[in-house]
Amino acid sequence: MQRKSFDTMQCPIARSLERVGEWWSILILRDCFQGLTRFDEFEKSLGIAPNMLTRRLNNLIEAGLLDRRQYRERPPRFEYVLTDRARDFQPVLVALLVWGNKHFAPEGASVVIVNRETGERADPILVDRASGLPLSDPIFTTTAGPAADAEIRGRYCPTGPEEMSPD
Amino acid sequence: MQRKSFDTMQCPIARSLERVGEWWSILILRDCFQGLTRFDEFEKSLGIAPNMLTRRLNNLIEAGLLDRRQYRERPPRFEYVLTDRARDFQPVLVALLVWGNKHFAPEGASVVIVNRETGERADPILVDRASGLPLSDPIFTTTAGPAADAEIRGRYCPTGPEEMSPD
DNA sequence: CTCAGTTGCTTTCATCATGAAAGCGATATA
DNA sequence: TATATCGCTTTCATGATGAAAGCAACTGAG
Numbered sequence: 001m002q003r004k005s006f007d008t009m010q011c012p013i014a015r016s017l018e019r020v021g022e023w024w025s026i027l028i029l030r031d032c033f034q035g036l037t038r039f040d041e042f043e044k045s046l047g048i049a050p051n052m053l054t055r056r057l058n059n060l061i062e063a064g065l066l067d068r069r070q071y072r073e074r075p076p077r078f079e080y081v082l083t084d085r086a087r088d089f090q091p092v093l094v095a096l097l098v099w100g101n102k103h104f105a106p107e108g109a110s111v112v113i114v115n116r117e118t119g120e121r122a123d124p125i126l127v128d129r130a131s132g133l134p135l136s137d138p139i140f141t142t143t144a145g146p147a148a149d150a151e152i153r154g155r156y157c158p159t160g161p162e163e164m165s166p167d
Numbered sequence: 168m169q170r171k172s173f174d175t176m177q178c179p180i181a182r183s184l185e186r187v188g189e190w191w192s193i194l195i196l197r198d199c200f201q202g203l204t205r206f207d208e209f210e211k212s213l214g215i216a217p218n219m220l221t222r223r224l225n226n227l228i229e230a231g232l233l234d235r236r237q238y239r240e241r242p243p244r245f246e247y248v249l250t251d252r253a254r255d256f257q258p259v260l261v262a263l264l265v266w267g268n269k270h271f272a273p274e275g276a277s278v279v280i281v282n283r284e285t286g287e288r289a290d291p292i293l294v295d296r297a298s299g300l301p302l303s304d305p306i307f308t309t310t311a312g313p314a315a316d317a318e319i320r321g322r323y324c325p326t327g328p329e330e331m332s333p334d
Numbered sequence: 335c336t337c338a339g340t341t342g343c344t345t346t347c348a349t350c351a352t353g354a355a356a357g358c359g360a361t362a363t364a
Numbered sequence: 365t366a367t368a369t370c371g372c373t374t375t376c377a378t379g380a381t382g383a384a385a386g387c388a389a390c391t392g393a394g
Contacts (some may be wrong), residue, residue: 001351001352001354001376001377001378001379001380002352002379002380003190003351003352003353003379003380004190004214004215004352004353004354006194010277011194011197011267011277011278012263012264012265012266012267012268012271012272012276012277012278013193013197013260013263013267013278014194014267015267015271016263016264016267016270016271017193017194017263018271020273021190021193022190022204023170023188023190023380023381025173026180026184026188027173027178027180027181027184030178030180031244031320033309034309034322034323038340038341038342039207039341040340040342041281042340043342045322046229048171048382049381049382049383049384049387050342050343050344051343051344051345051381051382052381052382053201053343054342054343054344055380055381059286060236064270072350072390074389074390075341075342075388075389075390077341077342078322078342085270088266088269088270089266090266090302090303091262091266091293091302091303092259092263093180094262094293094302095258095259095262095293096179096180096184096259097179097180097183097309098179098180098258099179099183099255099256099258100178100179100180100181100183101179101312102255103183103186103231103252103255103259103312104179104182104183104186104298105182105250107314108313108314109179109312109313109314109315110177110178110179110309110311110312110314110315110319111178111179111309111311111312111315111319111323112178112309112310112311112312112313113302113305113307113308113309114239114297114307114308114310114312115298115300115306116306116307116308117306120297121312122295122296122297122298122302122307122371123276123295123297123298124293124294124295124302125293125294125296126258126262126291126292126293127259127291127294128282128289128290128291128292129290129291129292129296130173130245130287130289130290130291131282131289132299132336133282134351135257135258135261135280135289135291136257137260137283139283139284140280140281140282141280141281141283142200142201142264142278142280142282143279143280144277144278144279144280145268145275145276145277145278145279145288145315146275146276147274147275147277147278148277148278149274149277152277152278155201155212156278159219159225168348168349168350168351168380168381168382168383169350169351169381169382170350170351170380170381171351171381171382182386185357190352205370205371206370206371206372207369207370207371210371215353216353216354216355217372217373218352218353218373218374219351219352219353220372221371221372221373222351222352226341241360241361241376242359242360242361242370242371244371245371251354255390300376320373
């Protein structure tokens with residue numbers, strides 16, 4: 001039974017998940033950020049079945065997140081490298097790491113982000129670039145943007161001048 | 168064939184994904200952040216099969232991300248509300264939204280975060296709380312933390328004093 | 335030279351996940 | 365009374381999944 005696609009949704013979160021939301025995909029990207037490039041490296045790091053790894057790598061290539069680069073002719077051998085688009089995924093990984101360290105690490109932080117020069121541990125926080133205010137501030141709200149379709153507008157303006165049922 | 172658990176991994180990202188990494192789970196959390204609480208609301212919003220929704224809701228409850236609250240006795244009826252742990256997931260959602268708007272929205276931003284008072288659109292960025300430096304700065308690096316086990320240490324210090332093979 | 339090991343996949347197979355659809359019990363409304 | 369709605373549960377056929385075997389090509393040791 002094929003998984004239902006999120007691609008019919010306009011929500012940007014849904015669109016992101018359409019490309020990275022399968023089991024294993026985000027962990028593969030994590031490993032790419034760690035510098036792994038080869039099939040056997042991913043396989044060893046993740047303990048993933050080869051057929052699943054092949055499948056996920058191909059989907060990430062299809063999504064424009066990985067490039068496949070031949071590093072050997074005989075036999076043909078490829079490595080997998082992050083695209084610029086994938087590099088912009090880093091904040092998601094950082095946010096997952098912070099959340100995991102806070103809530104699912106009773107033994108303490110096993111992975112941290114540090115300042116190379118001072119050795120100090122970083123404490124990541126999401127802020128608004130212009131005002132410097134943390135995004136957790138109640139002053140911020142999520143709403144329909146300029147390109148929103150009827151469904152998204154209905155979602156975020158349910159009591160607006162035109163009552164729309166989400167569909 | 169049961170999906171392979173990430174719970175044997177110490178990586179905080181893997182631990183986060185163990186709890187939210189199934190198809191639909193993050194979108195359910197998105198909807199909870201939007202104020203949806205009832206079964207039929209999620210069902211309508213997502214277009215998800217009822218048996219899958221039940222399953223995912225139960226897994227999110229099990230993971231301590233949702234609480235089930237009875238709002239009616241006859242028949243027994245429940246709504247689903249975010250726990251504090253789940254509220255801390257917001258930065259992940261924001262990061263996914265920003266990434267999706269940038270890379271997968273040729274028509275422009277359909278969902279945005281705005282300042283309620285000024286109406287100005289927020290531009291989220293991940294910074295280090297202490298120094299204010301963006302996490303994308305090359306000065307930052309990811310490394311093994313104080314609670315790291317041998318596998319994680321091998322992952323992040325492959326050329327350290329003790330060469331360890333990741334396992 | 336042969337043989338064994340390694341790499342990077344592909345193929346096979348049995349089991350579980352998945353979504354569509356029907357079903358159920360309880361309630362509310364006409 | 366009948367019909368609609370809600371919140372699930374059950375059924376069923378199809379695709380995903382992981383374990384394991386397989387394959388071709390290479391490398392290195394004896």
